[in-house]
Each structure stands twice: as C-alpha cells, then as structure tokens.
Amino acid sequence: MSEQAKGISLFRTHNAGELRMGEAGHEVVLSGWVQRRRDLGGLIFIDLRDRSGFVQVVFNPDHSSPEVMALGDKLRNEYVLSVKGKVIAREPGTVNAKIPTGEIEVQAMQAEILNAAKNPPFYIQDNVDVDEMVRLKYRYLDLRRSEMQQTFILRHKAVQFIRSFLDRNEFLDIETPMLTKSTPEGARDYLVPSRMHPGEFYALPQSPQLFKQLLMVSGFERYYQVARCFRDEDLRADRQPEFTQVDIEMSFMPLQEFHDLMEEMMAALFKETLGADIPRPFQRLTYKEAMDRYGSDKPDVRFGLELKNISEIAATSAFKVFASTVENGGVVKGINAKGCASYSRKQIDELEAFAKRYGAKGLAWMAFTEEGLKSPIGKFLNEDEIESIKRMMEAETGDLLLFVADKEKVANDALGNLRLKLGKDLDLIAEGSFRFLWVTEFPLLGYDEEAGRWVAEHHPFTMPMWEDIDKLESDPVSVRAQAYDMVLNGYEIGGGSMRIFQRDIQEKMFKALGFTMEEAYDKFGFLLDAFEYGAPPHGGIAFGLDRIIMIMAGRQSLRDTIAFPKTQSASDPMTQAPSEVSARQLEDLHIRLGQDVETVTGKE
C-alpha cells in the first residue's frame, strides 16, 4: 500500500471537473495533478486537474492546518495530489465565470503528495504552440492536455457507437492476422523476417482485404473489425504508416442497400457523438463528374468554385498554348476566383507557382476589372471569344479567371488543388459543417507507365459494372468498377467495392491485368481456391477511423487522433523506434545488412 493509505485512505469521491453548486457543503476527496499553483503568501490556490477537468483548491490557514499549509507550499506543477476538503460556494466577487467549476472551490482540510514531478518541458494546457518533436518525445505529457483527452474520448465514443451499430445489424467482430503474406499489388509492405524460414518474410497487412473476403466464403455473412493497417509509404498530415480502419464486409446485399446502411451508420454516428444533423441520402457523384467539376476524386463540396471546361473555345482561339493543347488531346479548364480581379501581380504569380507544384506549365488568367479586361492572353482572344469565356465561366466584373491548359489529369490536379487553396484563402468554407458524398463508378483499371501494364485502381477483385464487362478486353480504360468512396469535407474517409465472386469474371480481370492464371495462382491462389467452393456475392468498405476522428474533432493532423503516432519519417521520438538491433538478432533472422548501412553497434 502506498503512503497515501496512511493519510487520506481514499483516492477519490468525486471528479474534480464535475463539482458544481450542488456539492456545496459536501466533503469530497479529489485526486489528480497540479495544473497550476498561485501562491499569495498566506493563501495558496491550486488548480487540481483530473480527466474530468479541474477545480480550484484553496489552502487557507483559517481552515487548513499548518501541516496542510506546509504541504501546499511544496506543491509544484504536475505533482500528483490527493486532497480531502469541503466544497463551498465562492464569495460573490471571487466567482470565475470562465470555468465550469468557477462557482465553487474546495477548502483543503487534508492533503497528500502522492508523487512529485519534474518541471515539464512544456505547459500542460490547450492551444500550446510547441514543436511536434517535443510533443512526441514527451507524448505522455502531451496527452495530458485537455484537448488531446477530449479527442481520445471522442474517438472512444465513436468506436463504441460503431461497434454497437454494427452489432445491432448482425455484424461479427472477427480478428485477422497481423503476420501475413506479402501481396504484389498496392502499397509497399512492412516486412517481418521469418526466423523459422530463412530468407522468407511475412508482411504486415495493408488491410484485411483478402481475409474478409474469405470470411464471406466461410459464411459469416456480415463481418467487421477495427483493424490496424500498415503501409510503408511517404507520410502526410493525413497519413500515418500505421492506421486504423473500420473494416466491413457483407454478403447477399445489393449495393444500394449497403450504401444506405453505411450512410445510416455515419449519420447516426455524427448525431450521437457531435449532435450534428447529417442530411440523407448523401449526395452522389460519379468519378467522372467529380473530376470534371472539382478536379478531384474526393471533392470538398462545402463550396462552389467549380472547374469549367473551355476547350471548345480554346481550340479555335489564336492563343497557341490553348489551341495546341486541345489539338494534342489536352484540355483547357478554368476556375472563377470570385472577386479576385484586384489580385496583384505578385499574388497571381504565387497562384501560378502553386499550380506548377501539381505539374501545370503555367497559369493563364483574365481579370475583369472596373477598367475592363486585364490579361496577358487578352490580345490573343477576340471579343466573341472573351464573351463566350466570360459567359461559360459565369464571370462578372471583379472576377479573376484562372486557366490551365494541359493533359486532363494535370489540369484537374492543378485546378482542383487551386480550388481548395482559394476556398481556404477566400474563407468560403463554413467551419463545423459536414458534407458527405459518395463518389461512384471509379475506373476499374489504370495504366501503369512504369510497369507497362494495366493495374487495378482499387484491387484485382473489384467487380466491374455489369454493363462494362464486355469492354474488359476491347476498351479497358472505359470499364467502370462497382467501387465507391465515401468523402467528407474533401477527405476520402472510406472506400470499397462489390467483389468479383464468379470464376469467369475473375479470369477476365486477371487477363486484363496481364496475369496468366499461373501467375494469379502464385499470388492469390488461396483466395481463388476458396472461391471454387461457393463464394457468395459480397462487398464491403473500409473507413479510415483516424481520419474520421480528425475531421470530427476539427484537427488538422492525423497525429492528433493517434495516441502514439510517428513523425513524417515514420520514427517515434519517444521510443526511438526504429532502432538498430543486435548482431545476434539479425543472425537469428538470417539477415545481413547492406554495405550502405553503417556497421551495427554491438548490443548483445
């Protein structure tokens, strides 16, 4: 038993942050951390924090013994403290309306320091501007901050809700292996060397994709898992090497019904946890429409600024860049930056530099000012053309039109991102609003220039749209998949598909991917075998839990929704992972380091 037992003998009767006028007059025991100490000499105030919040504890000689006063004097930030005291209503002039517990305070009658604490490297408080590196190194302290705790409480509630929703709908939580087989398609695998099998490796799962399909073959019919996934690719603010999916798969349900169910889950989740009303059914856009109008397969539809295609006018114009781009199969698209005609040359140059990051060769512009058209390309366009463009772009005086002439992919990418930037810069996005949509009819295949062959855009078991199956051979690029993403505020929060469950279609798919059946068997033999034994029609989706929580919590970085995340170079400043291992460990694993790796320092 700790020293504590000798003193107060009880850690807690109430949560500090939940005390209100209702408890006035009650004797309480609180335990937590010293948030802050205000020493007025004869009088000491302590903000005592626990998970629920904090309350002011007063050390006052009028009601605290000399021993208790002496203890109050010793307290420092982040000391762990147990206090027994009386809750009293504060004197009228001393009420603090800024905090939930501001109407009361606790008079310390007994107190005990359960643990001292070193001076923390940064303040444990919200909205601190501390370097991420420092926060991650002392993650356990960072996680003490209220806003971090709120995020993880939200995350917990969200997961609880999802689990119970899926349970009510007869989904079974089934775990799948973390040590599994490396598969050729997709992201780079994290590999785990095998000790028992020299020269062979497991892969950590990029997702439980194949296993959940096998569970459908097994007849579980409805499966879900809150599953950790691993991808060894470059990180971003919204991408971690290790992340969590809510992975769902089900049999015998038509696409539309499945989408309805998933919508219901998300809408109810947001209602339950945030009180947000999400209109249903969700908006739907085909992939093509999303690309045409927003230049993105995950459009943020909280604002307009849609892309317009002016290729037709551009094709016949005297502006060579426009005309030749269209002639060579490219497009000319633009967006209307409403009210930006007054942008300075410097501002426009910055927009151009931004567009160039996404491969655009330049950014043509037309500003309709009070004094008339200002544009470097104006002299190449006749009045009719200018009028047509103006009409097509829905431009008025005061607007700035921005154009990219390039291959369709580049134009969409550059303008799509420019649109997002302008949306932010021009403050067009209503904070706290949630706009869900489905993006459907993704292309089934994409051509991989490097590999010189067609690759599955989603994965090789994605069902083509029935009406496109015949084109698998003749016109692979135009084959659409029964694949879909759920998009929220410009983030892809989930993606999935209906799966191929019939042998002949699967063979056609592999053929389109340039695999022989032998090669296909080598890579996915176990799944193909399984499918010979009566695979039901099935499909599913995987939601990016971390990302959903990030949006729900209004955070900008995925790292704020993962308790122990990694830096951009996939390392952990706290544990120092990854790290070197001993020569002995490597030997057991039959691994010799390459010559480009500095000698491992012996750690036997």
Place this chain on the structure above:
RNA sequence: GCGGAAGUAGCUCAGCGGUAGAGCAUCGCCUUGUCAAGGCGAGGGCCGCGGGUUCGAUCCCCGUCUUCCGCUCCA
C-alpha cells in the same frame, strides 16, 4: 528521390560579421482572494552538427542531420 519552411535558454521566439537577448517556465525572497495572480532578485546557451571564407562566424558559403508542409508514392 524532389521542392518549400524551420532548427538560438526547459518552451515560444527576437537578434546580428565583433563571444547572446525577451516573454513564459525554473530557483530564492516578499505577498490573504488569485484563477495566464503580482513584486524584487538569481541561475540557465557547443546559436542542430561538420567543413570553408574571414583578423574574427550564431550571422556569409558548402555539406549534413532532424522536424513540419507539399510533390513522387499511398490497389
């Protein structure tokens, strides 16, 4: 692999070719109604690391490492 930004006290930052500063934090003293308490005082620095230029470099140049944002990548 590439582009951009950053690295100076525990934290957040300023500085500048002549050996370093602020706010907060810490420590000491004072302080009975504070709640970002206040007052006085003190300690605290390989100016990320390695080279170069210079009489002299935290500052200029080159390289390198780390972090953040983005590109490539992420079925």
